[in-house]
Amino acid sequence: MTTAAEATSYEAHFRVWRGDTDGGALEDFTVEVHEGEVVLDVIHRLQATQAPDLAVRWNCKAGKCGSCSAEVNGRPRLLCMTRMSVFDHAEIVTVTPLRAFPVVRDLVTDVGFNYEKAREVPAFVPPQDLGPGEYRMQQEDVGRSQEFRKCIECFLCQDTCHVVRDHEENKPAFAGPRFLMRVAELDMHPLDAADEDGLDRKRTAQEEHGLGYCNITKCCTEVCPEGIKITDNALIPLKERAADRKYDPLVWLGNKIRRRSS
Incomplete structure (x- = not known):
């Protein structure tokens, strides 16, 4: 029997840039997403379950500190303010560091x-x-x-x-x-x-x-x-x-x- 929580959850395909100042590449992940979550929630789940060394900068998780800036599907966004509901369940969500600034590691850039x-x-x-x-x-x-x-x-x-x-x-x-x-x-x-x-x-x-x-x-x-x-x-x-x-x-x-x- 399917629970209400399971009915509102799905498996998303994420493509996250991994690397440092010497270079890197996009890495594919399949990760669980729950109703009401934002991209930063999913990135944290990736850290907890599949990529514990994934570097991402964040602080308030309320859209007020500006720390979690990155690019989602090529558009500069705050990870904590980008809801997963704006993406189709079958869509590949690509998360990359800010392109205009040098990469420190993974999603963290030197601003x-x-x-x-x-x-x-x-x-x-x-x-x-x-x-x-x-x-x-x-x-x-x-x-x-x-x-x-x-x-x-x-x-x-x-x-x-x-x-x-x-x-x-x-x-x-x-x-x-x-x-x-x-x-x-x-x-x-x-x-x-x-x-x-x-x-x-x-x-x-x-x-x-x-x-x-x-x-x-x-x-x-x-x-x-x-x-x-x-x-x-x-x-x-x-x-x-x-x-x-x-x-x-x-x-x-x-x-x-x-x-x-x-």
Whole structure:
């Protein structure tokens, strides 16, 4: 007699990349799947039953730490947020490491590139005439950048961006969508006094962080697990402001007048 648990379980065909910095290959597994499970559950079952040395990075299992980033059937995803119910029972589920970054072992990649880029973005510059606790902002201004604060640093947007993914030579000159979004957030912050400190965020976005490499395909927005509209709300407006700063004759004249008056 078939139990209810058995009726909602099935055997799935998984293909998981195994290897390290010296190379590797896809390895096939047949593993039991239960109703309501996510890909990370199945990977953990593989570790417990067939591949105890399988390396995978994870932490919260709730879609908030960004640790379990990988590629499932070629699409950058969080393993803990990818439900097995989206796959047909007969479908081969292929799990591979993030392609844009060097493999450490199995599904674990070295994402140090992203932390290097984070350090290259100058921090918020507080106004000189305001002390701690004296900052005041309109809710509308708070809302503009609050969306970007939802980022969980999963780096799926970095992985799917073809400028990084397909062209290793671009990495030194291109910060990637996650950190261009950070520049955009700071540039639209009404209390950021970077200009007064001699820092032109629009210029640095173009000349130091590679804003011009982005051709707004929106692939970064499509894979963001937090639903941040990276392209529409951060990258395109930043491109528009950078273009105005560099090419609009009225903006150029206004900057000249302000510099003379100061």
